[in-house]
Amino acid sequence: MALGGAEALMMRLQLAGPNLSLLTPAEYNQLFSTHGMTMIFLYASPVLSGFSNYLWPLLLGSRDMAFPRLNALSYWIYLASGLFLYAGFVTGNGPNDGWFNYVPYASRDYSPGLNQDFYALGMVFLGISTTVGAANFIVTAFRTRAPGMSINRLPILVWGTLTASVANLVVVPAVSLAFFLLWMDRQFGTQFFNPAGGGQPLLWQHLFWIFGHPWVYAIVLPAMGMVSDGLPVFCRRPLVGYSLVALSTVATMIFGFGVWVHHMFATGLPGLGLAFFSGASIAIVVPSAVAVFAWIATIRLGRPVVTTAFLFFSSMILLFVIGGVSGFMTASVPVDWQLTDTYFVVAHLHYVLIGINVFPVVGATYFWFPKMTGRLLDERLGRWNFWTMFIGFNLAFLPMHLTGLLGMPRRVYTYGDYGGWGTLNLITSIGSFVFAAGVLLLFINVIKSRKNGALAGKNPWDAPTLEWSVPSPPPAYNFAVIPTVASRYPLWETRLGGEGGLSSLDRGMMLDQGKETVGTSALDAEPDMVLEMPSDSVAPFLLTVGLSALFVGLLLKVWVLAGIGAAIALLAVLAWLWPSTDLREREPTHD
Amino acid sequence: MIETVIAAPLNLPVGPIRRHGIGWWGAGTLIASEGALFAYLLFAYYYTGATAPRGWLLEPSPPLTLALPNTVLLLLSSLVAWWGEQGVLKGARARALLGFGGAALMGSAFAVVQWLEWRSKSYGIGTSSYASLYFVTTGFHMAHVLLGIAVLIAIFAWTALDYFSPRRRLVVSAGVLYWHFVDAVWLFVFTTYYLTPYLGFGR
Numbered sequence: 069m070a071l072g073g074a075e076a077l078m079m080r081l082q083l084a085g086p087n088l089s090l091l092t093p094a095e096y097n098q099l100f101s102t103h104g105m106t107m108i109f110l111y112a113s114p115v116l117s118g119f120s121n122y123l124w125p126l127l128l129g130s131r132d133m134a135f136p137r138l139n140a141l142s143y144w145i146y147l148a149s150g151l152f153l154y155a156g157f158v159t160g161n162g163p164n165d166g167w168f169n170y171v172p173y174a175s176r177d178y179s180p181g182l183n184q185d186f187y188a189l190g191m192v193f194l195g196i197s198t199t200v201g202a203a204n205f206i207v208t209a210f211r212t213r214a215p216g217m218s219i220n221r222l223p224i225l226v227w228g229t230l231t232a233s234v235a236n237l238v239v240v241p242a243v244s245l246a247f248f249l250l251w252m253d254r255q256f257g258t259q260f261f262n263p264a265g266g267g268q269p270l271l272w273q274h275l276f277w278i279f280g281h282p283w284v285y286a287i288v289l290p291a292m293g294m295v296s297d298g299l300p301v302f303c304r305r306p307l308v309g310y311s312l313v314a315l316s317t318v319a320t321m322i323f324g325f326g327v328w329v330h331h332m333f334a335t336g337l338p339g340l341g342l343a344f345f346s347g348a349s350i351a352i353v354v355p356s357a358v359a360v361f362a363w364i365a366t367i368r369l370g371r372p373v374v375t376t377a378f379l380f381f382s383s384m385i386l387l388f389v390i391g392g393v394s395g396f397m398t399a400s401v402p403v404d405w406q407l408t409d410t411y412f413v414v415a416h417l418h419y420v421l422i423g424i425n426v427f428p429v430v431g432a433t434y435f436w437f438p439k440m441t442g443r444l445l446d447e448r449l450g451r452w453n454f455w456t457m458f459i460g461f462n463l464a465f466l467p468m469h470l471t472g473l474l475g476m477p478r479r480v481y482t483y484g485d486y487g488g489w490g491t492l493n494l495i496t497s498i499g500s501f502v503f504a505a506g507v508l509l510l511f512i513n514v515i516k517s518r519k520n521g522a523l524a525g526k527n528p529w530d531a532p533t534l535e536w537s538v539p540s541p542p543p544a545y546n547f548a549v550i551p552t553v554a555s556r557y558p559l560w561e562t563r564l565g566g567e568g569g570l571s572s573l574d575r576g577m578m579l580d581q582g583k584e585t586v587g588t589s590a591l592d593a594e595p596d597m598v599l600e601m602p603s604d605s606v607a608p609f610l611l612t613v614g615l616s617a618l619f620v621g622l623l624l625k626v627w628v629l630a631g632i633g634a635a636i637a638l639l640a641v642l643a644w645l646w647p648s649t650d651l652r653e654r655e656p657t658h659d
Numbered sequence: 660m661i662e663t664v665i666a667a668p669l670n671l672p673v674g675p676i677r678r679h680g681i682g683w684w685g686a687g688t689l690i691a692s693e694g695a696l697f698a699y700l701l702f703a704y705y706y707t708g709a710t711a712p713r714g715w716l717l718e719p720s721p722p723l724t725l726a727l728p729n730t731v732l733l734l735l736s737s738l739v740a741w742w743g744e745q746g747v748l749k750g751a752r753a754r755a756l757l758g759f760g761g762a763a764l765m766g767s768a769f770a771v772v773q774w775l776e777w778r779s780k781s782y783g784i785g786t787s788s789y790a791s792l793y794f795v796t797t798g799f800h801m802a803h804v805l806l807g808i809a810v811l812i813a814i815f816a817w818t819a820l821d822y823f824s825p826r827r828r829l830v831v832s833a834g835v836l837y838w839h840f841v842d843a844v845w846l847f848v849f850t851t852y853y854l855t856p857y858l859g860f861g862r
Contacts, residue, residue, distance in 0.1 A: 134681050134684075134685075135681070135685060138685075199692050202688075203685065203688035203689065203692070206684075206688055207681050207684040207685060207688065210684065211681050211684060212681075237688060237691055237692050237695070238691060238692065238695040239695070240692070241692060241693075241695045241696035241699055242695070242699045244696075245696060245699045245700065245703075249703070249795070252791070252795065256784065256785070257784070257785035258784055258785055258791035258795065259785060259786075259787055259788040259790070259791045260703070260707075260788060260791050260792070260795075262788070265785070265786075265787050265788055265791075266707075266711055266715060266787040266788040266789065267707065267788040267791070268706065268707045268710055268711070268788065270710075271703055271706055271707055274702075274706060275699060275702075275703070278699070278702075584673075586671070587680075587681065595671060596671065596672075596679075597671055597672050597673070597674075597675075597676070597679065597680070598671050598672070598673040598674070599674070599680075599681060600673065600674050638809070642813065645813070645830070647817055647822050647823075647830050651674060651675075652673060652674025652675065652827065653674070653675060653682075653822075653827065653829065653830055654817070654822035654823060654827055654830075655822065655823065655824045655826075655827045
């Protein structure tokens with residue numbers, strides 16, 4: 069994220085005034101493409117997966133994720149593919165045709181270097197990490213919850229990440245395939261995207277956005293879940309409209325599968341198609357608005373305690389509304405024709421991604437940092453942190469709507485001094501540095517408070533969910549006794565009253581023979597089996613080493629290296645899946 | 660609920676029993692994701708074909724002499740693998756080995772015939788978008804066949820080592836499920852590339 073931010077600052081320096089020449093056009097192309105790639109693929113989704121991987125077992129009252137080794141694999145591949153992608157950038161071969169990389173710009177005739185091959189293979193590689201991570205979330209959500217945590221008692225963060233994971237599982241193959249076909253076109257003379265050979269350039273855009281739009285929701289729904297779970301804690305009351313918010317999370321994604329063409333309104337597709345996708349894109353406002361009104365009602369009906377986390381969570385509502393309205397505007401075909409490829413779209417997407425991803429994530433850091441480290445972040449510095457980021461962000465991106473309305477095109481390395489573009493760009497550049505200073509304050513706060521922060525104890529916020537019932541930081545096994553849950557808010561039951569029994573946090577299954585947790589049924593979370601969890605294993609790391617060699621071999625066309633890599637990967641999978649007595653995958657008596 | 664749960668752990672099965680275990684769910688997610696991959700491959704075919712000018716198909720009437728029997732062979736191998744799995748369920752190890760070995764051999768025969776089919780084509784992968792789609796889609800499927808054969812060999816070996824019982828056999832069922840997937844997805848590829856031209860698509 070820091071790297072992506074630095075790239076943005078370089079661009080903002082270049083764009084601070086008209087006709088500057090800090091960067092060459094080619095450098096600028098690589099910078100904006102790498103900035104997009106980094107922020108969208110290497111920051112926005114992984115940061116949410118990181119939070120969820122850490123928090124899920126605690127939220128769900130479980131000892132671990134369903135597949136701990138898959139979790140490790142997801143991390144190692146993320147690291148290896150990130151290094152792979154950045155190896156391209158530091159050798160001057162970063163992506164340079166925008167993060168969505170349209171053909172024919174990206175085809176070999178117009179981009180002869182290795183830039184696109186780094187990007188294409190790196191994205192296929194990264195896709196493996198996302199997919200196995202998603203599979204792990206899905207199985208964890210359905211199979212390893214605390215007994216009694218039926219599906220209507222899940223924290224909303226779990227709903228968000230679960231929905232995002234289901235989407236990722238089925239849409240990531242679209243983009244992996246698109247990048248694979250691009251690589252084939254570039255290196256093996258296939259004709260997928262080449263009109264001269266009967267190919268269809270728009271196929272790239274379809275495959276990319278069939279993935280790309282659900283992905284947008286995949287990187288905001290878990291963050292919205294953070295707000296839905298965190299905000300009520302500081303409002304001292306349960307979330308208003310839990311069921312509606314949970315359902316609207318799922319509904320957003322269902323709509324989200326059917327709106328991808330709104331990224332392609334200006335490509336000359338038939339009018340009926342545009343009408344359908346425009347309608348769907350407008351209708352998707354409804355489930356989003358349900359969540360917004362639920363949050364506002366929660367604040368209105370609660371007794372808000374203003375902390376830094378509360379400020380980040382509640383300001384997200386405002387930024388979401390601004391980003392949502394500009395999205396709603398561009399969902400309309402004629403408005404989109406006017407605004408597409410201008411800075412209006414850049415302003416919109418930053419309101420969405422920073423507003424609904426970064427602000428909740430920083431809020432979540434303030435909220436869950438004490439759980440992770442046992443120490444609170446500094447509140448005083450936190451206020452400075454919030455206001456610097458909030459003012460800097462709006463200073464940078466609110467005027468950018470106007471820049472777009474005045475017609476300034478995006479992705480151009482410089483511009484002439486027309487109609488006030490210069491002043492607006494200068495304001496944006498200043499705002500971007502203020503925002504960056506705010507992010508820096510967060511890093512300072514984290515470093516400072518890790519050692520010297522106030523001790524948090526189990527439950528510094530008096531929050532209602534299971535993660536706050538264990539010590540901070542939690543022990544490796546999370547829960548000594550598997551809790552049994554009787555409501556959505558196990559730690560608030562005595563004061564909320566209500567029907568049904570009380571949750572049991574200190575009496576329950578011990579499962580103290582080796583690494584074990586309980587498996588529960590998918591909907592009602594009735595316990596139905598004891599799961600044996602695997603010990604530490606080198607297989608995920610070996611598999612990553614094998615795949616890294618495979619992808620480097622493919623990139624450089626060193627087929628021997630690719631073959632060795634594939635062989636290592638296969639052996640690692642074989643070792644991984646070898647039926648083990650410890651996991652009770654085979655009969656010990658049959659040895 | 661709570662009292663019964665607290666009393667329950669003694670009665671819960673430990674580890675995967677029959678198909679009941681998280682490994683089954685893991686196999687399900689893998690298949691869902693790979694199924695989606697083939698959906699996008701077929702989408703690429705139909706989208707490119709639907710927007711191409713007339714005469715896009717290089718073979719308006721694709722020959723079925725190899726492809727049709729080969730398809731039947733692959734489907735039968737699914738049946739044989741299932742028959743082997745039933746062997747594990749009944750504790751009949753010889754039958755199980757025959758089933759998994761037979762399915763692996765039939766899968767290998769399918770791969771050889773498919774390779775002959777590729778060789779018989781008059782066009783190469785770079786001839787046109789149709790040719791690229793044909794070779795890459797069937798190539799993706801071939802990769803899955805080879806992986807599926809590796810899976811069958813693994814469960815053949817593990818059965819030979821006497822690892823399984825009618826209760827502890829989730830690995831076998833997950834492996835056979837994957838083979839069913841490889842075969843089922845071929846039906847979609849086959850229908851798309853070999854049958855829809857006879858219905859007039861892409862001519």
